[in-house]
Amino acid sequence: MEFSESKNIIQKILQPADITINGNRPWDLKIKNKNFYNKILTGGALGLGESYMADWWDCDRLDDFFCKIIPTDPEKKIKTNMELLFYILKNHIFNTGNRSNAFEIAEKHYDLGNELFKNMLDKRMVYSCGYWKNINNLDDAQEAKLDLVCRKIGLQKGDTVLDIGCGWGSFTKYAAEKYKAKTVGITVSKEQANFAKESCRGLPVEIRLQDYRDLNEKFDHIISIGMFEHVGYKNYSNYMKMVNRCLKDGGIFLLHTIGNSRTSINTDQWSTKYIFPNSMVPSAKQISAAIEGLFIIEDWHNFGADYDLTLTAWFNNFDKSWYKLKNIYDERFYRMWKYYLMSFAGSFRARSLQLWQIVFSKKGMMGGYQSVR
Numbered sequence: 001m002e003f004s005e006s007k008n009i010i011q012k013i014l015q016p017a018d019i020t021i022n023g024n025r026p027w028d029l030k031i032k033n034k035n036f037y038n039k040i041l042t043g044g045a046l047g048l049g050e051s052y053m054a055d056w057w058d059c060d061r062l063d064d065f066f067c068k069i070i071p072t073d074p075e076k077k078i079k080t081n082m083e084l085l086f087y088i089l090k091n092h093i094f095n096t097g098n099r100s101n102a103f104e105i106a107e108k109h110y111d112l113g114n115e116l117f118k119n120m121l122d123k124r125m126v127y128s129c130g131y132w133k134n135i136n137n138l139d140d141a142q143e144a145k146l147d148l149v150c151r152k153i154g155l156q157k158g159d160t161v162l163d164i165g166c167g168w169g170s171f172t173k174y175a176a177e178k179y180k181a182k183t184v185g186i187t188v189s190k191e192q193a194n195f196a197k198e199s200c201r202g203l204p205v206e207i208r209l210q211d212y213r214d215l216n217e218k219f220d221h222i223i224s225i226g227m228f229e230h231v232g233y234k235n236y237s238n239y240m241k242m243v244n245r246c247l248k249d250g251g252i253f254l255l256h257t258i259g260n261s262r263t264s265i266n267t268d269q270w271s272t273k274y275i276f277p278n279s280m281v282p283s284a285k286q287i288s289a290a291i292e293g294l295f296i297i298e299d300w301h302n303f304g305a306d307y308d309l310t311l312t313a314w315f316n317n318f319d320k321s322w323y324k325l326k327n328i329y330d331e332r333f334y335r336m337w338k339y340y341l342m343s344f345a346g347s348f349r350a351r352s353l354q355l356w357q358i359v360f361s362k363k364g365m366m367g368g369y370q371s372v373r
Contacts, residue, residue, distance in 0.1 A: 066346025165227025
C-alpha cells in the first residue's frame with residue numbers, strides 16, 4: 001500500500017479518539033519512520049507495540065493515548081491479517097495454560113531479575129493492584145490491599161492460608177506477621193521462591209515451587225492475588241475444583257484478578273508475545289460458569305480505577321531507577337517495559353479492564369457475609 005494511502009487510513013482511525021499524527025498535544029503520535037503506517041495496518045496491536053519498541057514512533061503520554069484510543073475499538077477498523085486469524089484459531093484449539101506451559105510465564109517474565117522488580121515495586125514487593133482508598137503513595141496502598149484481603153477472609157490467629165501464586169511472598173509474610181497466621185505460598189518462579197523463602201525466614205511460612213494442579217491438602221482459607229490471569233479459560237473449571245477440594249467447608253476463598261468487561265478467548269497479541277505468555281483475562285461470565293456447583297459468591301468488589309494509579313507509580317519508580325537498570329537491560333527493553341506499564345494504565349483509566357476481588361464460600365455463610373471495603 002502506498003505511504004500516503006496508509007497514512008490517511010491511520011489518521012481516520014485515530015480521528016474519533018481526537019488523536020492526530022505529529023500533533024503537539026501529549027497524546028498525539030510523533031512518527032519517526034514512515035514504515036509505521038503499514039506496520040499497523042498489517043500487524044494491528046502487535047504492530048503498534050513492536051513499532052514503538054523499534055522507536056518508529058513516540059508519544060509524550062502513552063497512558064493518555066491508550067485511554068483515548070481504546071474506547072473507539074480501533075482493531076475493528078483494521079481488517080486483521082492471517083497471522084491474527086492463526087492466533088485466534090490457536091487459542092481455540094490449544095490449551096495454552098496447560099501443565100507443560102505452566103512455568104513459561106516465570107521464565108519469560110517473573111524471572112527477569114529481582115533487581116528490576118525491587119526498583120519498580122513497593123517495599124513489600126507486591127506485584128498486583130494496590131488499594132488507594134484515602135491513600136496517596138504506593139507503599140501504603142499495597143499494605144492496605146494486603147490488609148483488605150486479610151479482613152475480607154476473616155483471618156484469625158493460627159488460621160492456615162494458601163496463597164496461590166504468592167509472588168515474592170508479600171501476602172504470606174504480611175499475614176504471618178500481622179495476623180499470626182500459618183501460610184503456604186506456591187509459585188512457578190524460581191526467583192520469586194528463593195526471594196520469598198529468605199524474606200519469610202523465621203515466620204510460620206512455607207514457600208513452594210509448585211504448580212497449582214498438584215495441591216491436595218486442606219486450608220482454612222485460600223487466596224489468589226494476580227495469578228488467575230495465567231490459568232487460561234480451558235482450565236478455569238479444574239482450577240476452581242482444586243480450590244474447592246483444598247478449602248475447608250467453613251472457609252473463604254478470595255480471588256483477586258484483572259477482569260475483562262467482555263467474554264473473549266483472545267488476548268492482546270503484543271502483551272502475550274512480549275510480557276505475559278499464555279495469559280488471558282477472565283470475564284465475569286467465565287468465572288461464574290467455572291464456580292457453578294462449587295462456590296457461592298459472597299461479595300464482588302471492583303476497584304479497577306486503582307490499577308491506573310498502581311501502574312503509574314510502578315512506571316515512575318522504573319523510570320527513576322533506569323540509570324541503575326540500564327547496566328542490565330537495553331534501550332529496547334526500556335521502551336518495551338514503558339509501553340507495557342503505560343498501555344495498561346491507559347486501559348484501566350478507560351475502564352476497559354477491571355480489577356475484581358471476589359469472595360467465595362462453599363455453601364453460603366449463615367446469616368450472610370458482611371462486605372469489607
